[in-house]
Amino acid sequence: MPKQARLSGIKSLWCYKIEEAAEVSGVSPRTIGNWIANGLRVMNGERPPLIRGDDLRDYIKGQREGRKIKTALDRFFCVRCSKAQKAAGGFADCNITGNHVTLTALCEVCETVVSKPIVEARIPEIARTLDLTIKRHEKTL
Ligand SMILES: [Zn+2]
Incomplete structure (x- = not known):
């Protein structure tokens, strides 16, 4: 399990950069x-993206309650749009190098290259919503 996110220091009325x-x-x-790609709200039009404290708190609370956002798997965080977007045409490249799997696609809205790391075990699940081109790469030492 990933370590538990902290709620205590988050100020509701504050806006935070990703870092x-x-x-x-x-x-x-x-x-x-990843949270943004999974539905954490960011403020529209801000670059770098800004996250409101209350949205961040709501997201973490929602996670604790085990709330699942169904759209997560086929969405990518687009830096240019500052929000999670679908892959253009429903296509994505799935690059596998050793244990690392990265999905790469184009933002449906602005066609910026978007990518995210995924767990290899989830490929079949993702392949149901995205048309994947799987590429295996030799690990170079
Ligand atoms: Zn975009």
Whole structure:
């Protein structure tokens, strides 16, 4: 299990950058990016993306309650749109290198390249919503 995110330091009326949100909730910036891809709200049009404290708190509370957001698997966080978007055309490349699996696609809205790490075991599940092109790479030492 990943370590529990902290709620205590998050100020509801504060706006956090991804790094700050990670710091205050005790997780990595990459985790915050995954949360955004999974439905954590970011403020529209802000670059870098800003997250409201109350949205962050709601998201963490929702996770604790085991609430699942169904759209998560086929969404990617687009830096240019500052929010989670679908893959253009429903296509994604699935790059497997050793134990690392990365999905890469184009943002449905602005066609920026978007990507996210996934767990290899979830590929069949993801393949139900996205048309995956699986590429295995030799690990170079
Ligand atoms: Zn976009």
